[in-house]
Amino acid sequence: MARTQGITIKDVARRAGVSITAVSHALNGKGTLSAATREHIRTVADEMGYEADALARGLRRSTMGAVGLVLRSLDALGDYAPAGVDVFERFVGVAASQALARGLSLMLVPDLTRTPVPPLTFSMDGYIVTNPHLDDPVVALLEKRGIPYVTYGRVPGRPDFPHWASEDxxxxxxxxxxxxxxxxxxxxxxxxxxxxxxxxxxxxxxxxxxxxxxxxxxxxxxxxxxxxxxxxxxxxxxxxxxxxxxxxxxxxxxxxxxxxxxxxxxxxxxxxxxxxxxxxxxxxxxxxxxxxxxxxxNPVESVGALLDILQALVAGAEARSPRLTRARLxxxxxxxx
Amino acid sequence: MARTQGITIKDVARRAGVSITAVSHALNGKGTLSAATREHIRTVADEMGYEADALARGLRRSTMGAVGLVLRSLDALGDYAPAGVDVFERFVGVAASQALARGLSLMLVPDLTRTPVPPLTFSMDGYIVTNPHLDDPVVALLEKRGIPYVTYGRVPGRPDFPHWASEDxxxxxxxxxxxxxxxxxxxxxxxxxxxxxxxxxxxxxxxxxxxxxxxxxxxxxxxxxxxxxxxxxxxxxxxxxxxxxxxxxxxxxxxxxxxxxxxxxxxxxxxxxxxxxxxxxxxxxxxxxxxxxxxxxNPVESVGALLDILQALVAGAEARSPRLTRARLxxxxxxxx
DNA sequence: AACATTGTATAAAACGTTTTACCTCCCTAG
DNA sequence: CTAGGGAGGTAAAACGTTTTATACAATGTT
CATH class of the missing domain: 3.40.50.2300 (Response regulator)
Known part of the structure; x- marks a missing residue:
């Protein structure tokens, strides 16, 4: 119902006796505040348990710290006998914990192409797509929308596309x-x-x-x-x-x-x-x-590589890719x- | 990098020759527009491929159409030999597709209590928590934050808590x-x-x-x-x-x-x-x-029940709960x- | 004495929506 | 002729941030 538990940047500002700009700057390490004020604001914010609203921040920054995961077989999970789950269950688990470790949220999207898409779909910073098919509509959609994405395994029919990682x-x-x-x-x-x-x-x-x-x-x-x-x-x-x-x-x-x-x-x-x-x-x-x-x-290394690439991509930096990890017999x- | 592909409500308004209010009203079925304008606006919006920005909307409405899923064993998935995954993999799959069917996004959170939490954590409309433990810190946190949640299986030590569903x-x-x-x-x-x-x-x-x-x-x-x-x-x-x-x-x-x-x-x-x-x-x-x-x-029915309850909870309505589903030998x- | 410069802090604009309040026109009733 | 009231529409405030531009001292410079 009520999204956030009341406590906003304004409250912190009032309590600390400064402007909201000061609070924002202090908390994000920007601007030109004296070390003293900075420290003071941080303390106040901490003890109030302030946490910036992700939506407002996302709206302004136009980046959210959240990535989507499209399991290119997840539809199958709806059936009784899931196909290929062994691999994917591992992958999801690893992705979730590694994303957490990097301070990213992970959104699960069964199928990007079925409409209507869930609300946050196009607000993600980027996507991980597992094992894309030949002429995959999911890839096409992301491409068209200009949303950064990486794939687990190369994209068939697109030998030029570099942003992937996988076991060799x-x-x-x-x-x-x-x-x-x-x-x-x-x-x-x-x-x-x-x-x-x-x-x-x-x-x-x-x-x-x-x-x-x-x-x-x-x-x-x-x-x-x-x-x-x-x-x-x-x-x-x-x-x-x-x-x-x-x-x-x-x-x-x-x-x-x-x-x-x-x-x-x-x-x-x-x-x-x-x-x-x-x-x-x-x-x-x-x-x-x-x-x-x-x-x-080797999902641990593969996911790590994928997130490396994706984060670089989102940041507009150059990413070393593709990246191969080693599987063991x-x-x-x-x-x- | 750039979150949304440029096209905003303002663009639609300009193109349709109306105010942005009109666009919003037309698309959300509110306000008092003539059937003609409404239709016109809808057409324009459609052909422009307009899709409201989830963040801006969420910010304003203070509800996002996204729920979090906490798998109370997902940590275990990080290890090589995952425990109890059989049940959970099914559950995740079913949850993802049913959420999609209801127009909800599903965010996967391995552990709500580890800090720092991922960005969107506290922006979710509500949470599904699977098999909470006795004195589960995740439950405590949600409770403290006032975020609605439902559990898969009753909450041990809380016989009064009604918002759960599970097989009998x-x-x-x-x-x-x-x-x-x-x-x-x-x-x-x-x-x-x-x-x-x-x-x-x-x-x-x-x-x-x-x-x-x-x-x-x-x-x-x-x-x-x-x-x-x-x-x-x-x-x-x-x-x-x-x-x-x-x-x-x-x-x-x-x-x-x-x-x-x-x-x-x-x-x-x-x-x-x-x-x-x-x-x-x-x-x-x-x-x-x-x-x-x-x-x-019976994850299909159980997840259905859970989402029913959660959606009611979020809407501030009364939910029939707890709900038991039947498992078959x-x-x-x-x-x- | 006038003018840069620096250090600190803030006001206000922006992000893209939804919603509240108001406006204008036209019609009808008094 | 005017008040009242719908029908159809819009301007502006609000949501909670970040960021840009600006203000105001105090200090140093010519």
Whole structure:
């Protein structure tokens, strides 16, 4: 109802016996006040528990200290079986606490393009967009509005756009493939998702290049992210029918869990007959039996980098970007030979 | 940098050849304008793509159309092995989309009590606090600031506080216990978490009452939420050492998965020798083998109720509260006899 | 004695809305 | 002919800040 608890800059000014300008200057370290007055005002403000109204300040400064987070799959969270949540839950948590640490507010926006947009949408200083799609309308909207944004993973179809950070997907993929090769795998199948984002693209490209380098013919499968574990189980049959590969590299933990489950149900031994790896670690990977080897992403560093870039962007400064962080392969039972 | 893309109410007014008051009135359906002018102004505003600045509006109206969400465990998300996330990830997703549907912005606040607070913190219209603890400082702060709030689950130690909604935990617990009894269970162990919140309290109370009614002696275990699956595995040993019960009722999906895993590793057959149930459904419960029966919470209805109450509160209206939603038991292999 | 200069503080404009109070016109009733 | 009253509209105040421009001493300079 009443937004602020009464206590405004005017009250502080009156109590301290100075003008409101003086208060503003003292609290923001501007202007030309004597050290004494400055100190005095600060004390008074503190003991009154004064806190500048974010709206008024934002209106005047035209910057708010708040960033929006668009989870490019959050819509899916509305359904019963959320797709790809493993990664995102981590991401949201990390983003929230890191934003806090930097004194930023974090607003969650499921979909920027559905109208009407929530009130504060266009008042944010900037946005973080996770895994934008090809021709993502969210990106287009931000672009059109001139709102600064950074993306988690490069923007497909926009190789020139520099303001992104992410784990080095190509490096991760190579790491996985090398690991499997060391384990004796010759034919390796890749199971990717269907979202047209950089994550899927880049893994696929790396995989195809790797196959080409070795002169082996690729075994590529697509499976919708939202198909989840069950999708993986079903896909296992198709994979087996096509001839059992030495290893299966699934980009999501859920798919990996499903595929492994499906293969084992058919009597295919893991890791004896075929190995299984997940491109992003998740509870599914960890809790499968045998535990599935997986790439552990690095949301802490990635989010840090994203916020660095975004803050620089908002401040109108130059940002070192893009920035790649390192993910680590966690070998587990499913590739232990 | 520049917050809004230039286009203000003044521009619209000029273009439409009217005063800014007229524009405001036309767009908000107030004042006494002729239908014609109103229509005209609306058209102009639309084609200019005008959207009122949320900050200016908020400043004037002293209400913003934005609510904060405090996940009373979100700190934990910063760690590698997040505790209790299964429930919360769902909750965040649902909250975000329902807020959107109601035209509200959702701000994520990890911890309201750490200073300095992010800018918009005290500008929110109201807050949703999930599973507040006993003597929760977040609740105290909101109370002191006079900011409206609702809680997901009652506030422990504040039986008088009405503004909450949640699944009917007592009913859920009874449902589970009855299910186990039907399956032939006589001695049932309860594994609860350590957080002093209503969820744990209420399940425990119901369980104890149920035992008392039957004259059986309770077998109560506490296990920290963050102990997760491994904690469950370890606890399984203790439970078995104390004498294998006919069923184990774990409040979290992770604990249930761990306990079942631990029991089976000791050669205790599930469901033949003992049954396992989880108080909140999760991927762990679904993907264990055998699949663990679990109570499927109802975040959609709960969030709906919470927003209803909060919106009423903010509007200064009377809200029907508290409100209970129904959770459903999903019987699965782990209790199939 | 007149004039810069410096140090400290403030008045007032601005940010973009909403809302309150008022204005003007025209019509009708007295 | 005038008072009263709607219909249709606007000017200006307000929201709580920040910022720009200005005021006023006191001090130093020619």
């Amino acid at each position: 997907d190509a490096a991760s993929a190579r790491q996985v493939l090398a690991h499997l090769e060391t384990g004796g795998a010759r034919t390796i199948a890749l199971v990717r998702g269907t979202d047209p984002n950089a994550w899927n693209h880049e893994h696929q490209d790396t995989y195809l290049a790797w196959c080409a380098e070795r002169g082996t013919s690729p075994r590529l499968y697509e499976l919708a992210e939202r198909a989840g574990v069950e999708g993986g189980v079903e896909l296992a049959d198709r994979i087996a029918d096509d001839g059992i590969p030495d290893a299966v590299f699934c980009l999501t933990g859920r798919h990996a869990a499903g595929v492994q489950q499906g293969l084992m149900a058919r009597g295919v031994g893991v890791p004896e007959r075929t190995m299984v790896v997940a491109g992003s670690d998740s509870e599914h990977a960890r809790n499968s039996r045998p535990a599935i080897s997986a790439v552990e992403l 966690r070998p587990r039972g499913a590739t232990r030979r | 935990d007592a009913a859920s617990a009874r449902q589970v216990l009855a299910h186990l009894e039907t399956g032939g269970a006589r001695t049932i162990a309860l594994v609860r978490g350590t957080d002093p919140n209503a969820w744990n309290h209420e399940h425990q109370d119901t369980y104890l009452a149920w035992c008392a009614e039957r004259g059986t002696s309770p077998r109560l275990y506490e296990l920290a939420e963050r102990a997760g699956v491994e904690g469950g595995v370890e606890l399984a040993d203790r439970i078995a050492d104390d004498g294998i019960p006919d069923a184990v009722f774990c409040l979290t999906g992770r604990h249930a998965a761990g306990v079942q895993q631990g029991l089976m590793a000791r050669g205790v057959g599930v469901p033949e020798r003992t049954m396992v149930v989880a108080g909140s459904d999760s991927e762990h419960a679904r993907n264990s083998r055998p699949a663990i029966s679990a109570v499927e919470l 999903r019987p699965r292999g782990a209790t199939r006899r």
